[in-house]
Amino acid sequence: MSDDLGFFFLLISNGLLIGLMYSLIALGFVLVYKATDAINFAQGEFVMIAGFVAAGSLMVWGAPLWLAVLVAIASLVLFGFVLERLMLRKLIGRPVIAVVMATIGLASILRGVGPFTIFSGSKPLPLPIRDEPFVLGPLFIPPIQVLGAGVSLAFLAGFGWFFLKSRKGIAMRAVADNQQVAMAMGIDVERYFGVAWAMTGIVSALGGILWGNLLGVDVNLALVGFKVFPVVILGGLDSIPGAILGGLIVGIVENIAAGYIDPYVGGGTKDFAPYVLMILALMVRPYGMFGKRIIERV
Amino acid sequence: MTSAAPRPFLAVSNIEVIYDHVILVLRGVSLAVAEGGIVALLGANGAGKSTTLKAISGLLRTERGEVTKGSIELHGKAIHRQDPSAVVKHGVVQVMEGRHVFEHLTVEENLLTGAYTRRNGQATRNDLDLVYHYFPRLTERRGYKAGYVSGGEQQMVAIGRALMARPTLMLLDEPSMGLAPKLVAEIYEIVARLNREEGVAVLLAEQNATMALQVAQHGYVMENGRIVLDGDAKTISQNEDIKEFYLGLTGVGQRKSYRDVKHYRRRKRWLS
Numbered sequence: 039m040s041d042d043l044g045f046f047f048l049l050i051s052n053g054l055l056i057g058l059m060y061s062l063i064a065l066g067f068v069l070v071y072k073a074t075d076a077i078n079f080a081q082g083e084f085v086m087i088a089g090f091v092a093a094g095s096l097m098v099w100g101a102p103l104w105l106a107v108l109v110a111i112a113s114l115v116l117f118g119f120v121l122e123r124l125m126l127r128k129l130i131g132r133p134v135i136a137v138v139m140a141t142i143g144l145a146s147i148l149r150g151v152g153p154f155t156i157f158s159g160s161k162p163l164p165l166p167i168r169d170e171p172f173v174l175g176p177l178f179i180p181p182i183q184v185l186g187a188g189v190s191l192a193f194l195a196g197f198g199w200f201f202l203k204s205r206k207g208i209a210m211r212a213v214a215d216n217q218q219v220a221m222a223m224g225i226d227v228e229r230y231f232g233v234a235w236a237m238t239g240i241v242s243a244l245g246g247i248l249w250g251n252l253l254g255v256d257v258n259l260a261l262v263g264f265k266v267f268p269v270v271i272l273g274g275l276d277s278i279p280g281a282i283l284g285g286l287i288v289g290i291v292e293n294i295a296a297g298y299i300d301p302y303v304g305g306g307t308k309d310f311a312p313y314v315l316m317i318l319a320l321m322v323r324p325y326g327m328f329g330k331r332i333i334e335r336v
Numbered sequence: 337m338t339s340a341a342p343r344p345f346l347a348v349s350n351i352e353v354i355y356d357h358v359i360l361v362l363r364g365v366s367l368a369v370a371e372g373g374i375v376a377l378l379g380a381n382g383a384g385k386s387t388t389l390k391a392i393s394g395l396l397r398t399e400r401g402e403v404t405k406g407s408i409e410l411h412g413k414a415i416h417r418q419d420p421s422a423v424v425k426h427g428v429v430q431v432m433e434g435r436h437v438f439e440h441l442t443v444e445e446n447l448l449t450g451a452y453t454r455r456n457g458q459a460t461r462n463d464l465d466l467v468y469h470y471f472p473r474l475t476e477r478r479g480y481k482a483g484y485v486s487g488g489e490q491q492m493v494a495i496g497r498a499l500m501a502r503p504t505l506m507l508l509d510e511p512s513m514g515l516a517p518k519l520v521a522e523i524y525e526i527v528a529r530l531n532r533e534e535g536v537a538v539l540l541a542e543q544n545a546t547m548a549l550q551v552a553q554h555g556y557v558m559e560n561g562r563i564v565l566d567g568d569a570k571t572i573s574q575n576e577d578i579k580e581f582y583l584g585l586t587g588v589g590q591r592k593s594y595r596d597v598k599h600y601r602r603r604k605r606w607l608s
């Protein structure tokens with residue numbers, strides 16, 4: 039195989055694995071949007087907080103890894119529940135912009151308050167996996183990316199099943215579709231809002247641990263949240279398969295950009311290339327590739 | 337069964353309903369539904385039919401409405417302070433006006449949401465079969481998104497979904513609204529069968545009095561938030577005022593009011 043082709047495959051394989059890790063975080067966003075129609079601009083900060091909790095448990099408190107993972111998940115689930123109760127429930131039925139502004143505000147607060155409650159400076163979040171990449175011909179595959187992609191796929195499949203087949207999942211979609219009718223069917227609508235935020239907490243906790251291992255834990259960990267927007271716009275705000283596909287596309291696009299364009303312009307294209315694609319996608323398919331359309335009847 | 341007259345298991349006594357703390361909409365409404373009976377609640381636009389049904393189902397609160405006086409009792413137990421989910425568990429389900437389906441869910445998923453409060457998997461599957469038995473048309477549509485099936489089919493989904501809760505009382509709000517006469521007849525036929533064969537009592541809010549009085553045993557006529565007339569269905573359908581205003585059977589002299597009635601119907605069709 040020529041070096042050029044090998045390089046291309048390297049970029050693609052890397053993009054796919056990283057892309058699935060974006061999908062995991064996007065899933066957090068999708069869960070909330072699907073169930074409550076709220077747009078969460080603090081998704082990246084959820085991930086950051088999870089990273090702080092996990093790294094804090096490991097490094098400061100000295101907990102074993104399994105416990106740190108559990109603590110991160112439990113804290114984020116609780117955080118999601120409480121946040122819904124105290125802040126978001128008050129905003130139900132208000133214009134979308136109210137929720138958007140509230141979560142943007144929340145994001146700033148978390149970025150400001152998060153670090154000094156636990157520690158300052160960047161902390162590593164070591165996981166018991168090897169550092170040296172697997173080498174497969176031209177491909178170098180870091181084990182953390184394999185783990186990340188695996189965890190992402192497992193949770194995407196799990197939540198996909200939940201929404202499609204389970205009684206509670208169907209009820210949740212009913213709530214998202216029409217709250218009043220859902221109530222008429224005896225569904226306890228408000229409880230499901232809390233459940234959706236709690237589920238986002240689980241996904242964010244795992245995202246925080248995986249991305250924290252990859253990038254180190256500090257305020258900048260929240261920046262992965264910015265990748266969520268191109269992912270969900272490309273895939274559809276409320277679609278789980280869309281989150282997978284959107285993640286893969288964003289992963290590949292940024293790797294291709296980094297591999298082929300960066301050398302000529304001195305770097306940085308990786309960070310905006312997905313947004314170029316996002317804007318193009320918005321112009322062509324405003325509901326994303328899998329998103330639900332507003333059904334209009336005449 | 338030893339008792340002669342069926343006892344009223346739903347008793348609405350003198351209720352007053354206020355929206356937004358200030359808008360008084362029901363001014364002392366009383367009505368009763370007997371076990372296994374069909375009762376028609378008639379009246380023009382804005383009379384307060386839907387409000388009465390929502391007061392019973394508890395959905396009033398989702399629209400900032402409140403029962404401020406009187407009581408609503410089911411088997412002698414007050415339900416007017418309970419939330420909709422508790423009312424459904426007591427066997428009372430509302431089919432809201434305007435064929436509200438979950439548009440992005442399939443027809444079958446819509447039906448499944450009706451069984452939400454019951455949790456019994458096997459019973460739910462049997463009841464799905466029951467719904468498809470009564471609404472054979474839905475069988476072919478089970479995998480379709482409910483937002484894309486026809487208006488008549490959506491009304492069937494809404495009624496079938498309520499049936500999945502295995503109610504003892506169904507609150508049906510204008511099932512005829514915006515549907516072609518043939519479909520209306522089809523749906524009424526099924527409602528009558530559900531009542532006969534499954535023993536579901538029905539409180540039926542309608543502007544289409546002709547249709548409603550054909551299936552109901554008893555009727556109430558509402559105007560301006562009050563019950564102005566009540567009696568058995570036959571008596572009401574022979575009442576001259578009712579003929580004039582709700583059945584559209586007036587002589588030449590009353591053309592104006594007849595046209596008004598027709599105008600209402602037409603407008604409703606457009607709005608739906």
Ligand SMILES: Nc1ncnc2c1ncn2[C@@H]1O[C@H](COP(=O)(O)OP(=O)(O)OP(=O)(O)O)[C@@H](O)[C@H]1O
Nearest residue numbers: 355359361379380381382383384385386387388399
């Ligand atoms: N959410 C609400 N807030 C304020 N007023 C309301 C509300 N809902 C209904 N009303 C008012 O209450 C009155 C009765 O309305 P309701 O919907 O019960 O009438 P209806 O008999 O069902 O009429 P229709 O045949 O048009 O459905 C109307 O004057 C209406 O404007």
Ligand SMILES: [Mg+2]
Nearest residue numbers: 385386387433
């Ligand atoms: Mg009405």
